[in-house]
Amino acid sequence: MEQLLALLKKFFGYTSFRPLQAEIIQHILLKKDSLVLMPTGGGKSICYQLPAIYLPGITLVISPLIALMKDQVEGLIANGVPAASLNSMISESEQQQVKQLCVQGKIKLLYISPERVKAEADWFLPRLDVSLIAIDEAHCISHWGHDFRPEYTQLAILKERFPKVPFIALTATADKVTRTDIVAQLRLNDPKIFISSFDRPNLSLTVRRGLNQREKIRVMVHFIRQHQGQSGIIYCLRRSTTEMLVDELGKYAIRAGAYHAGLSPQEREKAQDDFINDRVEVVCATVAFGMGIDKSNIRWVIHFNMPGSIENYYQEIGRAGRDGAKSDTLLFYSLADLIVLRQFAEESGQQEVNLEKLNRMQRYCETDICRRRILLSYFGEEVDKDCGNCDVCLNPPERFDGSVLVQKALSAVIRTNQQVAIDMLIYILRGSARVDLTEKGYHHIKTYGAGRDVPYLEWKEYIYQMIQLGFLEVDYANGNKLKVTSLGNKVLYGQSKALLTKYRPTEKDTKLSRGKVAEEKAAKTRSAYSLQTQADEQLWNALKQLRYQLAEKEKTPAYIIFTDAALEDMVELKPTTMEEFAQVRGVGQIKLEKYGRTFISLIRFVLKMPKLKE
Numbered sequence: 001m002e003q004l005l006a007l008l009k010k011f012f013g014y015t016s017f018r019p020l021q022a023e024i025i026q027h028i029l030l031k032k033d034s035l036v037l038m039p040t041g042g043g044k045s046i047c048y049q050l051p052a053i054y055l056p057g058i059t060l061v062i063s064p065l066i067a068l069m070k071d072q073v074e075g076l077i078a079n080g081v082p083a084a085s086l087n088s089m090i091s092e093s094e095q096q097q098v099k100q101l102c103v104q105g106k107i108k109l110l111y112i113s114p115e116r117v118k119a120e121a122d123w124f125l126p127r128l129d130v131s132l133i134a135i136d137e138a139h140c141i142s143h144w145g146h147d148f149r150p151e152y153t154q155l156a157i158l159k160e161r162f163p164k165v166p167f168i169a170l171t172a173t174a175d176k177v178t179r180t181d182i183v184a185q186l187r188l189n190d191p192k193i194f195i196s197s198f199d200r201p202n203l204s205l206t207v208r209r210g211l212n213q214r215e216k217i218r219v220m221v222h223f224i225r226q227h228q229g230q231s232g233i234i235y236c237l238r239r240s241t242t243e244m245l246v247d248e249l250g251k252y253a254i255r256a257g258a259y260h261a262g263l264s265p266q267e268r269e270k271a272q273d274d275f276i277n278d279r280v281e282v283v284c285a286t287v288a289f290g291m292g293i294d295k296s297n298i299r300w301v302i303h304f305n306m307p308g309s310i311e312n313y314y315q316e317i318g319r320a321g322r323d324g325a326k327s328d329t330l331l332f333y334s335l336a337d338l339i340v341l342r343q344f345a346e347e348s349g350q351q352e353v354n355l356e357k358l359n360r361m362q363r364y365c366e367t368d369i370c371r372r373r374i375l376l377s378y379f380g381e382e383v384d385k386d387c388g389n390c391d392v393c394l395n396p397p398e399r400f401d402g403s404v405l406v407q408k409a410l411s412a413v414i415r416t417n418q419q420v421a422i423d424m425l426i427y428i429l430r431g432s433a434r435v436d437l438t439e440k441g442y443h444h445i446k447t448y449g450a451g452r453d454v455p456y457l458e459w460k461e462y463i464y465q466m467i468q469l470g471f472l473e474v475d476y477a478n479g480n481k482l483k484v485t486s487l488g489n490k491v492l493y494g495q496s497k498a499l500l501t502k503y504r505p506t507e508k509d510t511k512l513s514r515g516k517v518a519e520e521k522a523a524k525t526r527s528a529y530s531l532q533t534q535a536d537e538q539l540w541n542a543l544k545q546l547r548y549q550l551a552e553k554e555k556t557p558a559y560i561i562f563t564d565a566a567l568e569d570m571v572e573l574k575p576t577t578m579e580e581f582a583q584v585r586g587v588g589q590i591k592l593e594k595y596g597r598t599f600i601s602l603i604r605f606v607l608k609m610p611k612l613k614e
């Protein structure tokens with residue numbers, strides 16, 4: 001164990017294992033098979049990379065994502081671990097070179113695509129001294145998983161060729177059918193199944209509902225300005241929305257790139273590359289984005305549209321904060337999205353399953369108990385504490401007797417013969433003089449203007465609650481017109497009371513100014529995350545700048561040099577000697593030698609200390 005810990009520090013710069021990592025590694029060293037279920041960012045890679053370093057011979061890592069392979073290999077090499085990859089992106093001569101190094105025993109980890117496994121199973125692979133085989137993204141083997149890859153089904157030959165070598169299959173997808181499928185298809189030998197908690201406490205969870213497009217953009221601009229200089233993804237349902245948002249954000253001097261399946265491969269690659277290398281901080285993307293990237297310093301994820309299931313949602317927000325540092329997520333929930341997603345689900349092959357998944361997602365959005373508890377219980381984990389890092393925990397709902405509000409709304413619905421949707425209902429309640437309202441004569445009904453004292457957004461929130469509480473129903477098939485239910489009638493006629501939750505906007509309703517001036521203003525007022533003082537912020541910016549310059553010079557993504565978590569440690573610890581610098585998370589021997597002096601000099605400079613003596 002001590003030896004393993006020493007290797008962990010030396011090559012990865014970490015001083016302790018995350019939950020389950022040590023158990024998994026010890027199991028591998030006993031030459032036994034294992035199946036590992038860990039959430040994205042949970043630390044799966046160390047589970048096979050560390051034994052690979054410890055064991056003699058070579059470890060094969062099968063991975064379906066070529067882009068991810070490149071990243072992992074670069075990361076390992078930067079930490080002083082000899083690694084290489086074999087896949088279709090590599091030239092023939094390079095492949096020959098890699099193979100030779102492997103045969104000579106000069107490579108500890110070989111990343112290989114499933115297609116290459118098949119091609120090399122008879123000649124090249126048997127010539128190697130294989131000590132461990134890791135199958136990453138193992139759910140790709142199953143038809144039940146959400147990401148089936150036919151090439152994966154051929155991996156069964158590995159167990160035939162290497163019956164004595166321990167196997168480790170890893171995935172972030174947890175359901176039982178997929179699990180059984182993985183074990184059977186890979187012919188794992190009585191594997192031990194390791195399931196780690198799916199909790200990602202460093203991700204904050206927030207849901208905003210009932211906002212229209214303009215309002216969402218306003219909230220989003222505000223959010224992004226609070227996260228200035230940090231990378232983030234905005235997920236959208238439609239390709240056109242991604243491009244629209246890029247334009248809209250541009251008006252507020254926020255530079256963003258679009259990413260969707262309608263772009264050419266070159267355009268997609270450029271968008272991804274700009275994002276990975278911090279040339280663009282915001283990507284507006286459809287769900288196509290994120291599968292192949294391993295960027296560890298994504299600090300926030302926004303869902304401009306609601307996802308269709310909790311699995312998708314969790315996977316997408318999971319792309320933030322893989323380095324373990326604090327990250328924020330924000331989801332916009334609206335009936336309009338719900339209607340579109342319902343339609344998708346109904347038209348899909350698996351109508352029942354998909355509608356149920358959508359229902360669970362909807363309930364998550366509408367809940368007024370700790371959101372993390374709902375997520376974790378969805379993944380089958382028992383939780384007995386509120387998390388303290390979701391909007392419900394941080395802003396506990398305050399209830400009041402809203403019977404009069406409900407009566408006003410419901411009576412207006414009835415007086416229109418139940419012919420209006422949410423927006424028109426609010427216009428009536430607030431006494432708007434819109435033409436589409438007066439044309440229908442709605443200004444003559446008795447409740448016209450009865451809710452003038454309640455602002456538009458507040459009404460919207462309360463009507464959502466009325467739907468949720470079952471006082472109103474939405475006729476989705478018929479223009480989303482509102483209908484009063486029998487439960488609603490009881491409140492309307494004073495037979496029962498309605499407890500509503502107080503509306504509390506999280507942003508000030510100030511107008512956002514646009515352009516360069518706005519950007520500068522925002523920069524002055526923003527509160528940088530976890531940075532307590534101006535001096536810390538100055539140091540943080542200087543460190544980031546240095547990391548960026550080194551990355552440019554070495555032509556590698558900045559997070560390969562140091563993660564955000566490492567920079568945060570540097571700000572907190574302010575290491576001014578090599579010894580102190582070695583304490584920083586993610587600083588192993590190689591990085592200490594390679595970057596230690598440069599970073600220490602900068603820190604001493606910012607702290608106005610004399611130069612480090614030789």
Ligand code: ADP
Nearest residue numbers: 014016017018040041042043044045046322323
């Ligand atoms: P995934 O499970 O998604 O493959 P990774 O293996 O990429 O996750 O790990 C996510 C992040 O956590 C990486 O930045 C990795 O370096 C870091 N990490 C992994 N193990 C540890 C550890 N024991 N201590 C600190 N950080 C760790």
Ligand code: ZN
Nearest residue numbers: 370387390393
């Ligand atoms: Zn919570």
